[in-house]
Amino acid sequence: MKFSDLKSLSDVMTALPDEKSAANLLFNEGLIKNNVNCSKCGNPMQLRSRANGYEVSPSQKEINWFILIFCGGAEVPRAKIAPVKAIKVIVLWKQKYSAKQISKEVGISEQTVCDWRNFLREICTSIELSYGKLGGIDRTTGRVAKILVPLLQASVDKNSIVYSDERKSYSQLKHYFSEHCTVCHKIQFVNIVGSRRVCTNGVEAMGSRLKAPFKSGKGTRQTLLDSYISEFFVRENEKDDFFSKVLDEMKSKVI
Structure with missing residues (x-):
């Protein structure tokens, strides 16, 4: 089973019954490094089973799975959540679930969901920068x-x-x-x-699709607007390959 094969919450629950299987998926996909040394003692870190999941030895700290992944592009989510929950968030975001819906389905706070969604949109921003098409990096509201x-x-x-x-x-x-x-x-x-x-109805319709999430969510912060636009354009451009493209971009940032 590949990450990109997970199309729904039921797929995740069937393919990943426990944290170990989720961790193995992330390792195999190259989304988590499998050779990390402890920042305190310098010894290799290893997964260690515990009653409530897995932790990293020898640091004895709860593993912050995705902190090991990304640097220099998207802002890493502050919230520490278990591998299965992280995968569920990503899959549900791909399906355009709202923050409230993801919070309910995964069992985490809406603030945690927002943190992760912000992170995933930054991944989309990184993808969009590679397109080099009309608009792009330096957007402007001017239409003269x-x-x-x-x-x-x-x-x-x-x-x-x-x-x-x-x-x-x-x-x-x-x-x-x-x-x-x-x-x-x-x-x-x-x-x-x-x-x-x-x-020009095709273009007008695209504009309506872009604005729809903002209307249902009663707007968004100005500072987040560009990342929402990036997500929209990447979804439109990649279509059925959107999820695979996002995962590939995430893998490219593993250090």
Whole structure:
């Protein structure tokens, strides 16, 4: 069983009946180092069974599993949770469960869930930076022509036919691309131009999908907005490969 094969909570409970099986999965996937020395005595650390789970010897401290994984990219979750619970959180997040739903299903606090979700979105931010597509790192709220046109020129072939609404910022696009067709949303959803059906509903729908979680969650902090946008774009771009892409990015940060 691979981590990416875990599609639901029932999959996790069936494949990982105890903490040892969960730990072995994480070791085998390369998500946890299997050769770590104690920071106090310098001796190799080993898993040791205890009544309530596993701990690390010789430090005698409860293992903070994912602290061993990530550095220099995403902020590591502060909350220490057992391997099975960590895996459940990741799988449920992949399924777009809310923080309240994950808290109830896994049996941890909503604050702990939020901490882990923040961490997973930072992984998405790291993935998005590799795309090099329209928008990207230095986002701006400006939508004037002097901002939009250079972005479009950098990302869209000059021989392309561009569809847009009739926003004033787009009025000069015909000078930079093969053709520019518009639709006026005040009077129509589709504009017939020759044999073409000019429609921007696909892009509008994507915007609606992006905004939906914010509406259901009654907004979010401004400081977290970019990470939510990153998660959205990575989900849209990777589609069925989203979970595998996230896991691969996590593995790339193991030290």
